[in-house]
Amino acid sequence: MTDPFTASDPFAALARLRAAGPVHRLVTPDGPPAWLLTRYADVRGGLGDQRLALDRAHAGGGYTGFDLPPQLDAHLLNSDPPRHTRLRREIAPSFTAQRVRALAPEVRAVAAELAAELPAEADLVPDFAVVLPVRIISELLPLPPDARAEFLGWADALLRHSPGAEPRARDTMRDMRGIIGSALGSAPPEGSLLAGLLAARAGDRLDADELTSMVFYLLFVWYEIMVHAVGSTLLRLLGEPDVDAEAGVEEVLRLHPPQLLAAPRYALTELEIGGTRIPAGDTLLLSVASANRDEDVFPDAESFRPERSPNAHLSLGHGIHACPASALTRVIAVAAVAALREARPGARPVVTAETASWRGNFRHRGPASLLIREASTRGKG
Template structure:
C-alpha cells in the first residue's frame, strides 16, 4: 500500500502531550504521511518493531544526497554538518573509530571521580540557597563541564555554546535558529584554531593532530565532529537529569524505592531513558530504493522519520508502557538508537545521569517542586520535548 495523503500537521502545538499523540498514531497505523512545521512532507514510523528494523535497514541512508527534495534540516554550513549523524558506510566508520576510544566503558569509568566532584560542587551551591532551577544550576552545567574537559574547551567559553545550542531547538523562537547557527559555526572554528595553536591532552587536540599530520579527516569533518560531540555530549544528559528527577518526584513510591536501595538506580536510569527522552525522533533517513515499512510503500528519496518516543511506549513491545517502573524487565528501549548510529556517548550519558541523581538523593532528604507540575515550561516540538526550567526546593534534614 502507498499513500500521498498528509494525515496531520506535525507541528509544535501537536506535541503538548506527545505520548498521547503517538498512542493515537500507533493505533491508527504503523506509518503516517505527515507535514513538518515548515510544510515538508515526511513518512513517520511509529511502532517499535518497524522502527527497530528500519534502523538496521541498509536501504535507508542518512546521506542527504539521496533526498529527492533537497532536504535541508537546520540548514547547517558544511563545517557543522559533515559529521557522523549524516554519514553511512566507510566514512561513518572512519570518523567513529577516531573518537570511539574516548567513550569506551573503561575510559568513561576513569571519569567517574571528576563527574562526582562536579556534581557535589553544584549540589553544594544548591544547598546554600535551598532552592534552584535544576536545569540551569545543575543538569546543564554538569555534562557541559565533563564534555568540555574531554574536548579541551576553556571554562570561560562553555556557557555561550550551551545557550546557542538550546536556541537551535526552541520552537518558540524559530527566527533565532539562523543566528544561533552562525554563532555556533564561528565558535567552533575559533575553538579549533585555539586548540591548534595551543594543543593539550584532549580529544579535539588529538583530532587536530590527525587532521594536520595524517589527513585522516577534512577540516569540515574536524569542526563538525567537535560540534556534534559538544552538542550531544551536553544536551542529552542535561535533559535526562532534569526529566529524570521530575519523573521520580512524580512517582514517590519509585523514588522511595531508589532511596531505600541505591542498587536500583541503574535500572531506574534505563526506565527514565525509555519513559522520557528529549529526542522524539531519530535522525531522518532516505530510502535509496522504493521500500516497504509496515505494509506501506515509501518511494526512494522521500524523508523517513523514526519516532523513538513512540517506539518506547509501544504496548506491542512493553507491558503497560505508560507506567513508570524502575524494576521493569526486558527494557531494551531505543532511546539511544540502534544499529550503526547507536549513541557513541551512551556509557558517559548513563554514568552522568546515574551520578547526578544519586548525588541529589544522597545530599537532600527532601526535594520538591517549587511550582505545580502543570506550571512547568517545556520546549515542545516535533523534534524534542524537554524541560526549560525545573524549579525545586531542597532541605538537608
C-alpha cells in the same frame, strides 16, 4: 489524523497514530513531507536498515532536518559507511566502557560540586541540568577557558526563554562558529579527544570540513540530549529516594526520551514498510518516542516502572548509528540524581511529569523548569 508535531501532548497523538497503522504520511512543521514510523519493530529495524541513508545527498525533496553549512555538516548524523565508519573510529577510543568508567569519578565530583552550590530556591534546569553536561563536555574535549565560558553562556541563553519562544540552535550559528574556532585554535593536552582530532586532520584522516563538523557534533549535537536527559531524570527520580538510580534512568529514558525522533533517513531504493510503499528518495522519520511506548514490547507502557526489565528502549539509538556518548549520558544522569539526593535529601520537584512545562521542538523534549522545595522527611523512617 492528529499531528504529533503540533499536538500539546505528542505521546497521546503518537499513540493514536500507532494504533491506526505503522506508517503515516505527514507534513513537518518546517513544511516538507515525510513518512513517520510509529511501531517498535519498524523503528528498531529502520535504525539499522542499510537501505536507509543519513546523508542528505540521497534526499529527494522531502524533509532534511537542520540545514547546516558544509563546514558543519560532515559529521556522524549526516554520514553513511564507509565515511561514517572512518569518522566514528576517530572518537570511539574516548567512549569505550573503560574510558567512561575512568571518567565517572570526575563526573560525580562535578555533579557534587554543582549540587552543593545550588541556591535555596533553585531551578534545576538552568542551575544544574544545563551546567553539568556543559562542564563535562568542556572537560572531555577539553575546551580552553575562554571557550568554556562562551559555551556555558550559549547553553544558558537558549534556556532563558519561555517554552516556545526560545531561539533555535540554528539561530545561534555565529556563536557556535566562535566556540568551535576557539577550540580548534587551542593547544589541547596530548592524548585528549580534541588533540586526537587535530592529529587526524594533520594526518589526512579527516578533511577540514570533517574536523570542524566533528567538533560541532561533539559540542552542540549532544548538548540538548544530555540536558533533557538530566532534567527528565531529576523530575522523575529526585523525589523517589528508594528507586535505584541506574534502573530509574533507563525507565526515564524510555518514557521521556530526550530525542523524540531519530535523525532523518532517506530511502535508497523503493521500500515497503508496514504495507506502505515508500519511493526512493523519500524521507523517513523514526519515532523513538512512539516505539518506546509500544504495548507489544513494553507492557503497561504508559506507566513509569523503574523495575522494568528488560528495558530495550531506543532513546539513544541502535546499531551502528547508536549515540557514541550513550554510556556517558547514563553516567551523567545517574551522577546528577546521586549528587542531589546527597546534597538536598529533602528536595522534591514542585511539579510532576504530568504538570511540568516541557520545552523543545518536534525532535527534542525536556522539562522547561524544575523548581524544588524542601519536603519534610518525618514519618519516612
